[in-house]
Amino acid sequence: MISQILGKVLLKSIPEFQNKIFSRSYNVPRRALMYVPGDDPKKINKSFTLDVDCIALDCEDGVAINRKVDARSTIRLFLEKPKPQKTTNYDLGVRINALDTEYWQEDLKSCLTAENLPDTVLVPKIETPETIKMFSEEINKLIKQDKKINLIIYIESAKAFINLTEICKTAQDLSKQGKFTPVSLVFGSDDFCANIGATRTEDSTEILYARQKLVLTAKAFNLQAIDMVYIKYKDLESLKLQCEQGMRMGYTGKQVIHPSQVPVVQQAFLPNENQINWAKGLLDSFRTHQKEGKGAFTYKGSMIDMPTMKQAENIVKLAKLKT
Numbered sequence: 001m002i003s004q005i006l007g008k009v010l011l012k013s014i015p016e017f018q019n020k021i022f023s024r025s026y027n028v029p030r031r032a033l034m035y036v037p038g039d040d041p042k043k044i045n046k047s048f049t050l051d052v053d054c055i056a057l058d059c060e061d062g063v064a065i066n067r068k069v070d071a072r073s074t075i076r077l078f079l080e081k082p083k084p085q086k087t088t089n090y091d092l093g094v095r096i097n098a099l100d101t102e103y104w105q106e107d108l109k110s111c112l113t114a115e116n117l118p119d120t121v122l123v124p125k126i127e128t129p130e131t132i133k134m135f136s137e138e139i140n141k142l143i144k145q146d147k148k149i150n151l152i153i154y155i156e157s158a159k160a161f162i163n164l165t166e167i168c169k170t171a172q173d174l175s176k177q178g179k180f181t182p183v184s185l186v187f188g189s190d191d192f193c194a195n196i197g198a199t200r201t202e203d204s205t206e207i208l209y210a211r212q213k214l215v216l217t218a219k220a221f222n223l224q225a226i227d228m229v230y231i232k233y234k235d236l237e238s239l240k241l242q243c244e245q246g247m248r249m250g251y252t253g254k255q256v257i258h259p260s261q262v263p264v265v266q267q268a269f270l271p272n273e274n275q276i277n278w279a280k281g282l283l284d285s286f287r288t289h290q291k292e293g294k295g296a297f298t299y300k301g302s303m304i305d306m307p308t309m310k311q312a313e314n315i316v317k318l319a320k321l322k323t
């Protein structure tokens with residue numbers, strides 16, 4: 001009897017779990033986050049023809065030092081026009097220069113005072129909670145409308161990893177009253193390797209700890225985790241393997257530098273048919289067992305309880321992007 005009552009209570013609370021797991025940041029998928037050099041109108045136009053979840057118009061490392069002003073003003077011209085519509089919704093962002101450079105304030109001002117706000121601002125090389133405070137103060141001054149934009153935080157140095165929890169906590173706290181919402185953490189593996197003096201290998205074991213720490217922290221703060229870039233952009237087979245590795249670790253997407261990488265990445269960050277069928281079957285079975293007041297049960301030879309149910313829900317949610 002008691003177990004039946006408990007079962008009913010748990011069943012009633014499932015929508016609550018769903019809300020927790022699939023909160024705002026997961027509603028906009030960012031499987032492929034594609035960089036487009038901000039000073040190249042041809043590539044920007046091309047990006048609007050692609051089926052890509054997230055476009056990052058770049059002012060930072062994809063742009064030469066002597067082209068920084070061109071990038072900023074070219075991006076501004078695009079933001080003066082309405083956001084190009086595509087058949088599927090997508091995230092349009094601007095990656096500004098790092099906050100220890102002479103460019104970032106003008107980058108931010110230029111894109112936030114245009115006719116149309118970008119959906120997202122991507123901020124590279126955040127190392128301390130103070131950097132988040134600086135960003136927050138600036139953005140609160142610049143956005144006059146009753147609107148918030150998304151913030152994507154780049155973690156790309158040893159110092160940033162040491163401060164990671166405080167960075168996320170500060171972003172979360174300041175966003176409550178501020179004009180931004182933190183949605184994702186990006187693992188800037190190339191800058192990170194340069195920063196710690198790591199030697200690259202094909203299986204990336206030299207950065208495994210940092211790669212895992214980023215996912216762990218992102219998930220603790222309910223943020224998307226966006227994995228390292230694969231710079232040998234002509235090698236799509238190895239890209240696929242690296243995507244699958246990242247997805248197994250819990251990453252929700254990956255940085256992309258070339259159009260040919262987009263379909264490989266977006267496909268890899270979707271569950272396959274076997275996983276979807278497993279998840280749907282498990283959820284059906286979970287509901288039945290909950291009604292019977294059974295918290296743990298056996299499904300296809302494995303013990304299932306609440307954590308496995310949550311994993312199955314993640315899979316079903318992602319699968320909806322397939323249609």
Ligand SMILES: CC(C)(COP(=O)(O)OP(=O)(O)OC[C@H]1O[C@@H](n2cnc3c(N)ncnc32)[C@H](O)[C@@H]1OP(=O)(O)O)[C@@H](O)C(=O)NCCC(=O)NCCSC(=O)C[C@H](O)C(=O)O
Nearest residue numbers: 035036037043046047061062188189190191229257258259
């Ligand atoms: C790598 C590239 C310089 C190669 O460019 P290109 O030689 O033009 O390639 P293709 O001729 O093969 O291009 C085919 C067509 O696709 C268009 N194209 C290419 N790249 C892009 C792009 N990124 N966005 C939109 N369109 C693109 C070409 O114009 C061709 O079009 P068409 O002629 O109409 O057929 C180039 O891909 C490039 O610049 N990529 C971006 C590089 C970049 O942004 N790097 C910085 C980001 S990585 C990073 O920041 C890592 C992180 O921070 C860390 O620390 O780890």
Ligand SMILES: [Mg+2]
Nearest residue numbers: 061156188191
């Ligand atoms: Mg970087």
